[in-house]
Amino acid sequence: MGGPMMGSILPHTRVPVVKGTSGILLLNAGEAAESESEACIRCGRCIKACPMGLLPLEMSARIRNDDMDGASNLGLSDCIACGCCAYVCPSHIPLVQYFYHAKGDLSERQRALLRSEATKKLAQQRQSRLERAARERAEAAALRKAQRAAQQASEAASAANEASDAGKQKEPA
Numbered sequence: 407m408g409g410p411m412m413g414s415i416l417p418h419t420r421v422p423v424v425k426g427t428s429g430i431l432l433l434n435a436g437e438a439a440e441s442e443s444e445a446c447i448r449c450g451r452c453i454k455a456c457p458m459g460l461l462p463l464e465m466s467a468r469i470r471n472d473d474m475d476g477a478s479n480l481g482l483s484d485c486i487a488c489g490c491c492a493y494v495c496p497s498h499i500p501l502v503q504y505f506y507h508a509k510g511d512l513s514e515r516q517r518a519l520l521r522s523e524a525t526k527k528l529a530q531q532r533q534s535r536l537e538r539a540a541r542e543r544a545e546a547a548a549l550r551k552a553q554r555a556a557q558q559a560s561e562a563a564s565a566a567n568e569a570s571d572a573g574k575q576k577e578p579a
């Protein structure tokens with residue numbers, strides 16, 4: 407579904423045709439048979455065919471070596487999955503499948519990174535909340551202590567004044 411170059415193989419026929427369905431290609435068993443892929447002979451046809459000016463053979467070599475960042479540095483994200491490179495490849499290397507796989511891997515890593523950053527941010531916010539609560543508790547305790555000390559000082563001063571007044575009254579005239 408989607409045309410001969412960019413279309414994808416349907417797993418079964420119970421797939422609806424919707425507004426975005428650009429085309430359906432029906433192939434017989436002979437036409438649909440996949441050719442065995444062989445080693446890259448570095449003919450450069452895929453480079454010439456790429457409308458985006460990419461290096462499909464280099465990108466696929468890096469993806470085969472699990473070097474997704476290397477493929478990304480070669481412009482993997484600019485690949486429009488048109489399929490021209492795979493179409494002209496005499497070795498029948500499934501280049502587009504490599505690119506789909508690598509893009510999926512990179513976007514999964516990106517999602518994992520975003521999830522981890524969000525978790526880190528939440529943990530930092532929780533830590534700040536706990537620290538602020540502890541600081542507020544300590545400040546409230548210090549205030550209560552100061553108020554108690556002031557109260558005790560005031561009571562002691564009153565008691566001393568009363569004792570002094572009582573002493574004056576007892577002195578003979």
Ligand code: SF4
Binds near residue numbers: 445447449452453496
């Ligand atoms: S067209 Fe195929 S065989 Fe030729 S360089 Fe590209 S990947 Fe290799």
Ligand code: SF4
Binds near residue numbers: 455489
């Ligand atoms: S599928 Fe990607 S790499 Fe291949 S020709 Fe199209 S844009 Fe270029």
